[in-house]
Amino acid sequence: MDYQKLADMLFADVVKTPEELEAEFPPRGLPEGAVVSRMAPSPTGFVHLGNLVQGLTSERMTHQSGGVLFLRVEDTDQKREVAGAVETLIEALKFYDIRFDEGASVQGDIGDYGPYRQRQRRDIYHVYAKKLTAEGKAYPCFCTEQELSDIHAEQEKNKENFGYYGKYAVWRDRPIEDIERQLAEGKPWVLRFRSEGSIENKVKFTDLIKGALELTENDIDHVLLKSDGIPTYHFAHVVDDHLMRTTHVVRGDEWLPSLPFHVQLFAALGWKPPKYLHIGPLMKMDGDSKRKLSKRKDPELALTFYEQAGFPVRSVYEYLLGVLNSNFEDWRRANPDIPATEFKFSYKKMNPAGSLFDENKLRDVSKDVLARMTAQEVYALESEWAEKYNPEFYKVFTEKPEYSQAALSIGRGGKKPRKDFATLAEIPAYLSFFYDETFVPEYEQDGFDWQVSREDAAEIVCEWQELCAKDGMPGDGDAWFALVKQMGERLGYCPDTKLYRSEPEKWKGSVGDVSMVLRVATCGRRQSPDLFSVMDIMGSEAVMKRMSRAGEKLGIRN
């Protein structure tokens, strides 16, 4: 067989040579140890947690080592492509703070190793397809879909391994005349790899996460180029990651079975394969068993799910970082205030098994993240979120920014900040009493428990109104609380909780009861952050209005 002739026949339009491409995309000349990696998603319009896990790992490894992170769009499957998906993808990744040094972007490609969209790299793949063909390492196959499924059926019947190999590889050694005839008739063809492997042999391989691996050699003549001339993932991966000088490939471990083929392809092209990190899948609990998160069934796999649920980017980021490197949690506790990027990420800490996605943990991490932010930061995030998902709240929340920020600042800062909410979606309810528009007093519901009798509650409200009307409300917390105690004592409430507990029969109640009545009257509910701060921020006029409203409900007429 004259392979060179076959190559010229199949790839008449190829003009470049492998040598020229090598020169065009030379080694990057980065310092020793610098990692070059990439995210290589396919534009299906669905960005998920798996993408992010992989992206985060690549991002940390590259940027921590002074290397390069690039984005390559794997758009080789025209059938599955969704319009605008590339933009969606890029936006989502940007939203999650994955910054690329080069690659595809909304404005077009950036960088010297492009194009970064595989469909545009067709000519490059063909150079190597031609080379492989000329060397007898690849050949055209004219099997129809029907023929292939017949082969599969027969293999199933005979309990043989599936695939195009051995006697089933019917075009592997056809005379060139047969090929010419098919070509002349305009029959569609694919280019297949001529595998010299055998399932009798094992290949040893070291994965950076999984460790030492012993895999069975590949004996299948896999498709390199599809009938439309576009490469399959396998071929594109090998060519691109070589030419783009990728040093580390991070991907899901569903790729492990095709690793022997990839290694084989690198060898066939005379290239050194990159290092691989195969990440275990993210799982979820389904009844009693774990299973991989599925795009179809699990909305929580989509990144948009977390955005909508109001989890800040940093929460998802830190949660994931903790899953990938469990020592991150300890580090974070020791360093509560420095950016997560200062943490020293190591692939060595990554678990070879899959992880169960733990929403409880995410919430916990998120509470911490939110508690460490300044009121201004939370305000900004909340505005952004509410504008999109809770327009009504957005309106009142942003009407008086300083007011809302003051409300958010209660109990913030210091060693033990409050942790009142895990998501931005919980803030409207948490702050509802700060705005008349969203204030819904629980005491207006039947059977509400004021903790004291309604008469006593009325008395407290009344008294407080009079006091404040006369002297105004105290301007600092201690004075305020002293006043509450003093007033309570006059009404028969013990100013000291401990004392009250030791001899409860001597008092009507304790200062806690007095505060509770004022709290309910002001906030409409029994839980609130520090009451003085709330009143102080709301202002005495607003507080007096709340007192009147509660008073009315309690049967006071003024």
Place this chain on the structure above:
RNA sequence: GGCCCGUUGGUCAAGCGGCUAAGACGCCGCCCUUUCACGGCGGAAACAGGAGUUCGAUUCUCCUACGGGUCACCA
């Protein structure tokens, strides 16, 4: 079915031949406290099973079970 990966408390996980087998989330109890949230202290809770190797196995080997993945002109 073939091939491959995995298996430490409910969950996430340290561990890498000798430990009373960390820590975190969740749960329970106590303390702090004008409510709640926070915080502090304490508790219940694990090496899938069986053979080896070894003076000694959570750690190494094999088998079994279970879970997961993969066997496309999808990635």
